Amino acid sequence: MATSRYEPGGDLVLAPGPGFRSGFVVPAAELIERFSRSSGPGGQGVNTTDSRVELRWRVLDSPALARLSEGQRVRVQSALQDRLVSGELIIVASEHRSQRQNRVAARNRLAEALRAALLPPPAPRRATRPTRGSQRRRLEAKKQRGSTKSGRGQVRDHDA
Secondary structure (H helix, E strand, O other), X not given: OOOOOOOOOOOEEEOOEOXXXXXXXXXXXXXXXXXXXXXXXXXXXXXXXXXXXXXXXXXXXXXXXXXXXXXXXXXXXXXXXXXXXXXXXXXXXXXOOOHHHHHHHHHHHHHHHHHHHHOOOOOOOOOOOOOHHHHHHHHHHHHHHHHHHHOOOOOOOOOO
């Protein structure tokens, strides 16, 4: 799946996909962005530019989740539970030198986290039995390997 760009400042719109046929929108009013100075490379501007972005979204209180089905809400909350801090999902981006690129990166990460959380659970595994032929081949291979190893026993002197 190609990563799409999510422009900063507007609503976060997820196109329809597996688990959410009608798409999903997080209104811009629910997203809180904070900026701070980033560590790492950046030349002269690293000490003066607030390029690090912290994107916060109050998952548990979000009206956007009210538009989902009960099963989807439970899936989102359980999938994001380990990443929540006081009910907020916090995503930090500081790998780029520009604030705009970090804002886009943070929104991309939020979108991917939501996509992963909204995916339906995989189908349960159906246990199957090995076929009679595969069982026979496995046992023949074991016998062959055993005979090969038994032939590696002690060396006997035939002249004595």
